Amino acid sequence: MRIQPITINSIFVPDDFQFISNNQKWTSTLVWATLVVTLSTSFVMGVNIGGPNVYNTFIVPWVRGYPFPCQKDTDMGRWVSRVWWNCNYDDVSLMNKTGYYYLPEAPIDRQPIQHLIDAMHTICFVIGGTIGGLTGQYWYIFLTRRNAIFISMIFQVVASILMIITLEIYHGYTEGDPDQWTIINTLEQKDLAICFLYISRLLSGWSAGMCCVVSTIYLMDISPRTMRGKIVTFHQLFIVIGLLLGQIIGLPWLLGRHNTWNWGMSWIGLFSLVGCFLIWTLPESPRWLVQDQQRDEAARSLRSLRRNTWIEAELNEIERQEATATMQDTSIYSICISPRFRWPLLTSITLNAVQQFSGINSVFFYSSSTLSAIGFVEDKVYWGILSTGIINLVATIASLKLVELFGRRPLILYPLVLIVFIMILLCVFVEIHKPIAILTLTLLFIALFAVGLGPIPYIYPNEVFTIDMRPAALSISMFAGWFCNTLITVVFQALRTVFQGFVFIIFCVSCSFAFCLLWFKMPETKRKTLAEIEAFWQ
Incomplete structure (x- = not known):
């Protein structure tokens, strides 16, 4: 056999080395670990x-x-108040005695800053995600993989407790027009409750940002090589399932009312709480155990995951990779200045940035106000919102097959081209006010996003970086994604106020730029060795 060695810090690895697993399929332990984590x-x-x-x-x-039930300014909010609280917006004689029906509109010159304040709870979430993404590698390095995931769950449990408290100490459940004493008493704990809301959202975001790093790396660590793309895609799949279920729970027939929304945003903490106990039933990452020089424990973990006693070849491969890793500087600074990792890092950052600058979270964060603005009324807004979640789920399930069938590069580049055209058409149809056409284009955009830009930014960094550099690379990539998410969350409402339908031009430009860069610098990584991938940039 002809060997062409490549040198990695004095470690020689055959260029055509191929790891062969004895059991490249799902096992009960692998299924259980994937389900618990996701x-x-x-x-x-x-x-x-x-x-x-x-x-x-x-x-x-x-x-x-x-906070009172009839104090709503959107058509959707007033519809809920009419149906569930008998609010009467037609008889003007009932309005504005004590301000019960009156929600003052912000002056034109103050509307941008008011939109910013209105979105502050979402901004806190994405800021927390930015922090969690950037710091994820440190939890990953200094704790075991399971411990890092456990910490992210604890953040969410605390966030849910704070969210429950918010509406318990500051609420306006009174039916009928409240007297002045009731109003004063209701507002007494307002500032404290709002503070709890913001802290809760910050911690939820922090947990989410950590999850994008520590959970995906754990899933990579426990997966057979030929299944890594598929298993990491389950991270995105369960995000999408959660997104849809969050929309369903938010229907007014369930928890989507002015006196129950805090429970609608806190019930999910039960999953994290249960996860805090179940996480200890999972095998520890074999790779982390090798790093901690616990070879016998790593072997036991692999046997449990593979349900096979013949794990020596895989264990030896992990040890060889970790021996290489211990010889390198794995800090964020070193990866940023290294010529070897320049293009892997830039393409990973671009993927995570365009994932947000494609405009996806302007849909999922603001679709209720967007659908109302383009002509959907009352309960039709809810069905429009649910349609976005359903199409997202269907397309993401399809991506489980497509990501291994077509590879990473085609599922990024070709949908990006179509998204550019969709954004141009959205500008046109928003201006001429065609609600059905706008919703159809939005659903098509979500489907295109879900098959490529949804899962691949989580998979790609794990495939283009050496084992030792993955924590720092993932932290930088996730930070870039959450930072761009923050920018979109902060400025989208203000930009939509100024530019109206032409706000989609911003997403069109960002997708065009990303397409150009990725066309020339993003390699195909499906089933390729690191040496083959790196040859693309040479």
């Missing part, structure tokens, strides 16, 4: 993304200091 972290993250969008019609007046 249900208690990824699924929770999805609910935290999908739910608040439905509750904004109640949270916004609540934060402004108007």
Whole structure:
């Protein structure tokens, strides 16, 4: 056999080395570990993304200091108040005696800053995600993999407790027009409750940001090589399932009312709480055990995961990779200045950035207000929101097959081209006010996003970086994604106020730029060795 060695810090690895697993299939332990991790972290993250969008019609007046059931300014909010609280918006003689029906509109010159304040709970979530993504590698390095996941769950449990408290200490459940004493008494704990809301959302975001790093790396560590792309895609799948279920729970027939929205945003903490106990039933990452020089424990973990006693070849491969890793500087600084990792890092950052600058979270964070603005009324808004979640789930399930069938590069590049055209058409149809066409284009955009930009930014960094550099690379990539998410969350409402339908041009430009860069610099990584991938950039 002809060997062409490549040198990695004085370690010689055959260029055509191929790891052969004795049991490249699902086992009961692998299924259990994947379900526990994704249900208690990824699924929770999805609910935290999908739910608040439905509750904004109640949270916004609540934060402004108007918590009573009839104090709503959107058509959707007033419809819920009419149906569930018998609010009468037609008889003007009932209105504005004490301000019960009155939610003052912000002056034109103050609307951008008011939109920013209204979105502050979402901004806190994405800021927390940014922090969690950047710091994820440190939890990953200094704790075991399971301990790092456990910490992310604890953050969500605390967040859920704080969320429950918010509406218990500051609420306006009174039916009928309240007297002045009731109003004063209701507002007494307002500032403390709002503070709890923001801290809760920050911790939920922090948990979500950590999950994108520690959960995906754990899933990579326990997966056979030929199944890594598929198993890591389950992270995105359960985010999407959680997003849809968060939207369903937010329906007014369930918890989507002005006196129950805090439970709609806190129930998901039960999954994290249960996960805090179940996580200890999972095998520890074999790779971490090798790093900690616990070879016998690593062998036991692999036998449990593979349900096979013939694990020496895989264990030896892990030891060889970790021997290489211990010889390198694995800090964030070193990866940023290393010429070898320049293009892997830039393409990973671009993927995570365009995932947000494609405009996806302008849909999932603000679809209720967007659908109302383009002509959907009353309960039709809810069905429009649910349609986005359903199409997202269907397309994500399809991506489980497509990501291994077509590879990573085609599922990123070709959908990006179509998304650019969709954004241009959205500008046109928003301006001429065609609600059905707008919803159809939005659903098509979500489907295209779900098959590529949804899962691949989590898979790609794990395939283009050496084992030792993955924690730092994932932290940088996730930080870039959450930072761009923060920018979109902060400025989207203000930009939509200024540019109206032409706001989608911003997403069109960002997708075009990403397409150009990735066309020339993103290699195909499906079933390729690291040496083959790196040859693309040479």
